Amino acid sequence: MTGATPDVDVLVAGGGPVGLAVAIEARLAGLRAVVVEPRSTPIDKACGEGLMPGAVAALARLGVHPTGHLLTGIRYVSGDRVADHLFTGATGLGVRRTALHLALAMRAQELGVEVRSGKVDTIAQDAQSVTAAGVRANWLMACDGLHSSVRRQTGLDRPARNVHRRFGIRRHYRVPPWSDLVEVHWGRHVEAYVTPVADDVVGVAMLGPPNYDYDRSLAGFPALGRHLGAAPTLGPPRGAGPLLQRTRARTAGRVRLVGDASGYVDALTGEGVRVGLAQAAAAVRTLGPDVERSSAAYEKAWTAATRDYRLITSGLVMAAGSPLRRSIVPIATAAPGLYGGIVERLAR
Ligand SMILES: Cc1cc2nc3c(=O)[nH]c(=O)nc-3n(C[C@H](O)[C@H](O)[C@H](O)COP(=O)(O)OP(=O)(O)OC[C@H]3O[C@@H](n4cnc5c(N)ncnc54)[C@H](O)[C@@H]3O)c2cc1C
Secondary structure (H helix, E strand, O other), X not given: OOOOXXXXXXXXXXXXXXHHHHXXXXXXXXXXXXXXXXXXXXXXXXXXXXXXXXXHHHHHHOOOOOOOEEEOEEEEEEOOEEEEXXXXXXXXXXXXXXXXXXXXXXXXXXXXXXXXXXXXXXXXXXXOOXXXXXXXXXXXXXXXXXXXHHHHHOOOEEOOOOOOOOEEXXXXXXXXXXXXXXXXXXXXXXXXXXXXXXXXXEEEEEEEOOOOOHHHHHHOOHHXXXXXXXXXXXXXXXXXXXXXXXXXXXXXOOEEEOHHHHOEOOOOOOOHHHHHHHHHHHHHXXXXXXXXXXXXXXXXXXXXXXXXXXXXXXXXXXXXXOHHHHHHXXXXXXXXXXXXXXXXXXXX
């Protein structure tokens, strides 16, 4: 293989939102891109489905305009206490994952991205190229999600020890949204994230410790239960976790980890897609002829793009797993400037 010309510039493992965004970025930069994805379009996934204003702007820059339900802010709820923050600038969008996937897939197709059905398993690298799934490329972008097999194979995994393992489950309900804000209902051990995603559909994603029971947890949120009433659920529930995934580094030779594959803190603050899109832009922007130099540039850009998310979300998850948990909504109510500042920081 050594010496042969690569088939493509960029091979993308995983056609989720970040993988498709990487492929679109690559095409916009004039590079040839192939995406390898085992699942068929449109792909669904456990997700709160709230696109923060920054994610909506990043998608628009790529020429991607999904349909959804306007989001005007974030509401924290605990019993009778309610803390609202309305976004100060542009709004966000509640978008079903299938709608987001279709919008990205259409744009990728329009730009000439080739999507192949398959899975990236073994990877071979030499000085000139990287080969996986039968494709020889200059670069492999690992966008294969939370449990990235590329991350494991390249030794970039960093086991997460002594932490509270958290899992997410999402369901859709056929009911008109009662609010344009994402509602986060705080229970004793579990939070429910309520996102309007269409004029007649609301998603409820629950986050909590291993083995929590979705229905029993929902019964612990009577105000939410009153809104949902006897609304029918749509489609099967989707689950994901454990959420915390750590990495030693984001690059190994010609391989780059992007999106959830590059490490994930938690869905508590709902900006996974925004951060993933920022990483996608950085991963392509920093490509260059010198592998070491461009890898260092990506590491630097990745660190900058994820800093707020890693620090603020880790801090909030730690507080949520401690006796401080019951003070989170009272603090948000009593200190709206602090609460709003944190939301704005993570939303842009
Ligand atoms: C419960 C929950 C709620 C969330 N809520 C929000 C929210 O409200 N807002 C928000 O912005 N983010 C939210 N997130 C985070 C968001 O879902 C992720 O950050 C986002 O999906 C990351 O996209 P990705 O493309 O990196 O990974 P994924 O969406 O997981 O896509 C990875 C893709 O790789 C494919 N794949 C896997 N293995 C291979 C392989 N070996 N070869 C080829 N392909 C492979 C998979 O089939 C999949 O399509 C939430 C997450 C969870 C779990």
